[in-house]
Amino acid sequence: MNIQFSPDAAPRLVLSVQGLGKSFEMHHLGRVLPAFAGIDFDLHAGRFILLKGENGAGKSTLLRTLYRSCLPGQGHAFFHMTDGVIDLAQAADVDIALLRRREIGFITQFLQVRPRVAAEELVAEPLVLAGSGHGEALTEARRWLSSFGVKQSLWAAYPSTFSGGEQQKVNLARALILPPRLLFLDEPTASLDRGARLALVARLKELKAQGVAMIGVFHNPEDVAGLVDREFLLETAVPEPGQERRKPAFGEHHA
Numbered sequence: 001m002n003i004q005f006s007p008d009a010a011p012r013l014v015l016s017v018q019g020l021g022k023s024f025e026m027h028h029l030g031r032v033l034p035a036f037a038g039i040d041f042d043l044h045a046g047r048f049i050l051l052k053g054e055n056g057a058g059k060s061t062l063l064r065t066l067y068r069s070c071l072p073g074q075g076h077a078f079f080h081m082t083d084g085v086i087d088l089a090q091a092a093d094v095d096i097a098l099l100r101r102r103e104i105g106f107i108t109q110f111l112q113v114r115p116r117v118a119a120e121e122l123v124a125e126p127l128v129l130a131g132s133g134h135g136e137a138l139t140e141a142r143r144w145l146s147s148f149g150v151k152q153s154l155w156a157a158y159p160s161t162f163s164g165g166e167q168q169k170v171n172l173a174r175a176l177i178l179p180p181r182l183l184f185l186d187e188p189t190a191s192l193d194r195g196a197r198l199a200l201v202a203r204l205k206e207l208k209a210q211g212v213a214m215i216g217v218f219h220n221p222e223d224v225a226g227l228v229d230r231e232f233l234l235e236t237a238v239p240e241p242g243q244e245r246r247k248p249a250f251g252e253h254h255a
């Protein structure tokens with residue numbers, strides 16, 4: 001889906017996160033572990049937020065909660081669609097499943113491999129589900145596999161046999177073949193070689209220009225330095241004894 005807006009129009013609000021919090025119940029320890037709390041921010045079309053914080057600060061959990069792989073404990077995440085607003089924190093699973101088909105994407109460093117499905121079919125699937133003809137979708141899938149450096153000899157093979165980096169390239173091709181309006185990225189460059197990293201950054205630049213809103217966690221933030229509009233620093237939610245927990249802070253990016 002290509003979303004265009006005229007350059008002089010104010011970018012549309014895509015996501016408004018208000019007071020979002022998430023805790024894990026550690027039954028075996030008999031206590032509750034806060035992952036993050038009190039998260040507030042707005043994200044507009046074509047904007048890129050870089051999520052930062054120490055190990056364990058809650059970056060992946062925040063992305064998974066916004067994608068609704070986890071349920072939040074408190075707060076709201078209002079997703080602004082073309083025809084209305086839905087609170088991702090409270091939406092029914094069936095609505096979340098529909099949003100994931102076209103509107104909201106999530107790229108992690110892990111491929112969910114499906115047995116006996118060829119790489120090119122896996123990549124073509126979002127286009128087929130969106131109504132493209134199978135032949136046309138396969139042609140496009142091969143183009144994307146090639147752009148991320150997946151060898152032609154692997155296109156018809158099963159990704160379960162691929163190396164970690166090859167699987168990740170299939171993951172990227174599948175996630176980006178049909179761009180969503182809102183994209184979460186959790187360390188997507190983790191196992192990529194330089195060529196694939198450059199291809200990913202070039203694709204993200206295109207998507208940003210088309211109005212896709214993005215939130216990303218990057219082990220090497222310099223990979224996306226030219227794309228970042230704002231940085232969001234997550235402070236570790238679990239205070240050590242004697243330490244106050246501080247609120248998460250927004251920082252403007254200085255290129």
Ligand SMILES: Nc1ncnc2c1ncn2[C@@H]1O[C@H](COP(=O)(O)OP(=O)(O)OP(=O)(O)O)[C@@H](O)[C@H]1O
Nearest residue numbers: 024033034035053054055056057058059060061062
């Ligand atoms: N399913 C879970 N059950 C219990 N605790 C969890 C679960 N998932 C995450 N946590 C805890 O929540 C906290 C935040 O984890 P998270 O993976 O979001 O951190 P992160 O900022 O992405 O870390 P890293 O930079 O190491 O990837 C950690 O203390 C982690 O142990």
